[in-house]
Amino acid sequence: MKKTVSSQTRFILLSLGLILCYFILGKTGLSFASINPSASAIWPPTGFAIAVLLLYGIRLWPVVFIGAFLVNITTSGTWATASGIALGNTLEAIAAALLVNKYAGGIHAFERPLNTVRLAFLAGVVATIISASIGTATLLLSGLTTPDQLINIWITWWMGDMGGAIIFTPLILLWHTSPRVSIKPFKAIEYMLLMIFLGFICYLLFITNFPHPYLFILPLIWAAFRFELRETATLLAIVMSVTTYATTHGRGPFFTHAMSVNEALLQLQIFMVIVGVTKLTVAAAVEDNKRIDQKLFAKERRFQALIEKNTDAVVLIDPGAVITYASPSTLTVLGYTSDEVTGKNGFSFIHEEDIPRAKDDLKKVVLHPNDPVIGNYRMRRKDGSWVWIETIGRNLLFDPAVQALVINFRDVTDRKKLEEAKDDFLMTAAHQLRAPLTAMRWNIESLFGHDIPKEFRTKLEQMYERNKQMIKAVNEVLDIAHIIQGKLPNNAEKTDIMMLINNQINEYAQFAKRRNITINLTGDTGSMWAIVDPKHFNDALGNLLSNAVKYSYDRSTVTVDIARVKNTATISISDSGIGIPKNEQGKMFTKFYRATNAKVADAQGNGLGLFIVKSYTEGWGGKVTLESPVIQDQGTKISITIPLIKGGT
Amino acid sequence: MKKVLLVEDDVVLHDLYKEALTPHDITVTAVTTGKECIASALTNAPDLVMLDIMLPGGMNGFDVARELRQNPKTSATPILILTNLDSEKASADAVKAEYMVKTNTSMDEIVGKVKSMLNMA
Numbered sequence: 001m002k003k004t005v006s007s008q009t010r011f012i013l014l015s016l017g018l019i020l021c022y023f024i025l026g027k028t029g030l031s032f033a034s035i036n037p038s039a040s041a042i043w044p045p046t047g048f049a050i051a052v053l054l055l056y057g058i059r060l061w062p063v064v065f066i067g068a069f070l071v072n073i074t075t076s077g078t079w080a081t082a083s084g085i086a087l088g089n090t091l092e093a094i095a096a097a098l099l100v101n102k103y104a105g106g107i108h109a110f111e112r113p114l115n116t117v118r119l120a121f122l123a124g125v126v127a128t129i130i131s132a133s134i135g136t137a138t139l140l141l142s143g144l145t146t147p148d149q150l151i152n153i154w155i156t157w158w159m160g161d162m163g164g165a166i167i168f169t170p171l172i173l174l175w176h177t178s179p180r181v182s183i184k185p186f187k188a189i190e191y192m193l194l195m196i197f198l199g200f201i202c203y204l205l206f207i208t209n210f211p212h213p214y215l216f217i218l219p220l221i222w223a224a225f226r227f228e229l230r231e232t233a234t235l236l237a238i239v240m241s242v243t244t245y246a247t248t249h250g251r252g253p254f255f256t257h258a259m260s261v262n263e264a265l266l267q268l269q270i271f272m273v274i275v276g277v278t279k280l281t282v283a284a285a286v287e288d289n290k291r292i293d294q295k296l297f298a299k300e301r302r303f304q305a306l307i308e309k310n311t312d313a314v315v316l317i318d319p320g321a322v323i324t325y326a327s328p329s330t331l332t333v334l335g336y337t338s339d340e341v342t343g344k345n346g347f348s349f350i351h352e353e354d355i356p357r358a359k360d361d362l363k364k365v366v367l368h369p370n371d372p373v374i375g376n377y378r379m380r381r382k383d384g385s386w387v388w389i390e391t392i393g394r395n396l397l398f399d400p401a402v403q404a405l406v407i408n409f410r411d412v413t414d415r416k417k418l419e420e421a422k423d424d425f426l427m428t429a430a431h432q433l434r435a436p437l438t439a440m441r442w443n444i445e446s447l448f449g450h451d452i453p454k455e456f457r458t459k460l461e462q463m464y465e466r467n468k469q470m471i472k473a474v475n476e477v478l479d480i481a482h483i484i485q486g487k488l489p490n491n492a493e494k495t496d497i498m499m500l501i502n503n504q505i506n507e508y509a510q511f512a513k514r515r516n517i518t519i520n521l522t523g524d525t526g527s528m529w530a531i532v533d534p535k536h537f538n539d540a541l542g543n544l545l546s547n548a549v550k551y552s553y554d555r556s557t558v559t560v561d562i563a564r565v566k567n568t569a570t571i572s573i574s575d576s577g578i579g580i581p582k583n584e585q586g587k588m589f590t591k592f593y594r595a596t597n598a599k600v601a602d603a604q605g606n607g608l609g610l611f612i613v614k615s616y617t618e619g620w621g622g623k624v625t626l627e628s629p630v631i632q633d634q635g636t637k638i639s640i641t642i643p644l645i646k647g648g649t
Numbered sequence: 650m651k652k653v654l655l656v657e658d659d660v661v662l663h664d665l666y667k668e669a670l671t672p673h674d675i676t677v678t679a680v681t682t683g684k685e686c687i688a689s690a691l692t693n694a695p696d697l698v699m700l701d702i703m704l705p706g707g708m709n710g711f712d713v714a715r716e717l718r719q720n721p722k723t724s725a726t727p728i729l730i731l732t733n734l735d736s737e738k739a740s741a742d743a744v745k746a747e748y749m750v751k752t753n754t755s756m757d758e759i760v761g762k763v764k765s766m767l768n769m770a
Binding site (some may be wrong): 443 | 661
C-alpha cells in the first residue's frame, strides 16, 4: 500500500515538474514571437511535449495540455483561446508520439539512420500541422487575427513547432536514454576546440554579418564524426539558440533577404530544419557505422582468441616457407615463442630426412589452392628434442583477408609411437607366422616327391593351396607395415615389364580357365622398360588380375590393354564383372576397404590389394585410375600409368 | 661330392634341406648357431654356406657372414642367405651373399639356386 502511495506521489510530482518545464520553455519561446503574441518562430515546448509522451507514455497528455494552457492564458486571450491552442498542442504531441512509436522505433529511433529521418518527418513535419491549424483557427475565431494574416501565422506556427520538434525532441530523448557523462581529457579538449570554432563562426555571422549561415555545417559535421549523437544534438540546440537570439536582435545572415524580424526568423527556421535533419541523419549514420565497426572488432577478437587459445598452433608462411605469423600455441608445441620463429624459414625446424617430403607437400599446397594437404614430419623443439608434427596446409594466398599459406600443426608424437608399436607388432607377428608356414610348405613339397595314394595327394594339394594363401596374406600384411613405415624393401631395377605382364597373364590364365574366363592381351605388346622392383610389379599386376578374374562372371573375358603415349605406358585391366558401387569408388584405395558387393561375392580378401597397387605405382612415379560405371554389374576398369625408360639391355 | 654347411635354428628344416639336396650329390652339415658355423667352416672348408639371419647364441647371420668374409680361408666361399626377413637384401649385397626369402621360395627353387652357385647346373 505504501508503495502505491509513494509511486502516486512520484507521478504527481513528476507531472508538476514537467508542467513547470513546459511553462518555462513556452514563455521563453513566446518571447521570440513577433507576428502574433501566440505564434512564435521558435517553439521548444513542441519538442519537449513529444519527448515527454514518448518517454513516459501518452497517458501524460494532461501535462502538455495544462502546460500549454498556462502559457497561453498568461500571454493573451481568454480561457477559450488558451484552451483551443492547448488542445492543438496536445493533439500534435499525441499524434507525433503515436506515429514515432509505430513507424520510427519510438525512443530508439536514433539507433538507425532511417528511423532518425522518419522521426524528423513524422514528428517535425506531419504532426505539427495539427497544432498550426488548430492554433491559427482559434486565433481567427476569437478575433485575435485577421484572415489576411492567416497564412503567415500558419506558416510561422508550423515552422516554429517543426524546429522545436526536430531540435529538441532528439536532444531530450538522447540525454534521457544516456545521461552519463564520462569526461576523457582529450575529448574534453576537442569539445572545447569545437566550441571555440563555433564561437568564431558566430562572430563571423553575427558580428561581421558574413552572409553564409551554412558555415554552421562545418562544426556540426565535426561533431557528427568525432562525438556521439547526443553531443551533436546538443550542439544543434546551441546553434539554434544562439542564432535565434541574434536574429531576434536584428543581426546575422538571415536578414540579407528578409524584411522583418519574423521573416528572418522564418528563414532561420527553414535553415535549422534542413540542417537539423541532415545533421542528425549523418550523425546517426556515423553512429551506426561505429556500432558495426565495434561488432566486427568483437568478432575479430573472438576469432583471434579462438586461434590464440587453441592447443593446435597455426603459422602463416609465404611460398618460400618464411614464417610471417605464428600463433602463441607454437610455444606449447615447439617451445618457441611467436617472435622467435617469425621471419625464420619453416624448413629450418624440420628433420633433414623429412625436408624433401615437406618440400613436396609445400609444392602441393601452393599448386592446389583451398585443398588441405596433410603432412607428418619430425621437428626440433627449442630444447633440442624431436617431436612428430602433423601439419595441415592450405593455400589462402588469394584470400584477400589472409594472403598467406596457412599451416595448422600439432604434436602427434604419442600417436606416432602407438602406430609404430602397432606396425612393429604386425612385422613381428608376420615373421613369427612365416617360419611355421615355411616348414609346412617344404614338408608338403617333400611329400609330393614320394609315391603316395591318389586320395592323399588330392588332400595334400588342397593343403598346399591353403598354405600358399596364408603365405600371401602374411606377405600383404608385411608389405602394408613396410609401406606405412616407409621401409618397403625396394629393389628397383631396369625391367622389361612386358615380359612380366606376359608371365602374370599366363599364371592367372590357369586360374581363370577353371571358370571359363579368358584373359586377352591387346594394344602395343612389344618390350618396354621401366625402373621397378619386379616383385612389386608382379604383386601389383597379380592383384589386379586376380581381382578381375575373381569378380567376373563365368564365361566372360578380362582384357589387358597396353597403350603407350610418349614416355609412359598405360596398362588397363578391364572386366565385365560386378563393378564397384559409385559411392564407394573413392574409398577403394584405402587400406582394408572392401566394396560392399565384393564382400558379398567373396567373403575372403583383406582389402589390401588396391592399397598396395596404389602405393607401388606411386613409388614408380605413376598413377592408378579407377573407372567403374555408375550402374553396377557393368564391370571395372583399372589403369596403371607408369613412366618408361629407353629399351635395350 | 659338394659340401654345404647349413646354419638354421629350426631343426625341422635341417631334415628337409638334407632330404632335398642329398639326391643331388650334396652333403649337408647342419648347425644351429653362428659360433658352430664359424668353427665348422674353418675345419671342414665347405663349398657353400647356407645362412639364416635370426640365430640364437648372440651372433646373427650377418655377423657370421662378415667373419667368414674376413677370414682368408673362407673369404671366397659362396654364401646363400635364407631368411624370412624381406628387408635385408642390401645387407646381403654388402657381404656379397645371395638372398632368398624362405616362405616365398619352393624347395625346388632352393635346390636350383644351390646347384647354380656350386656350378653344378
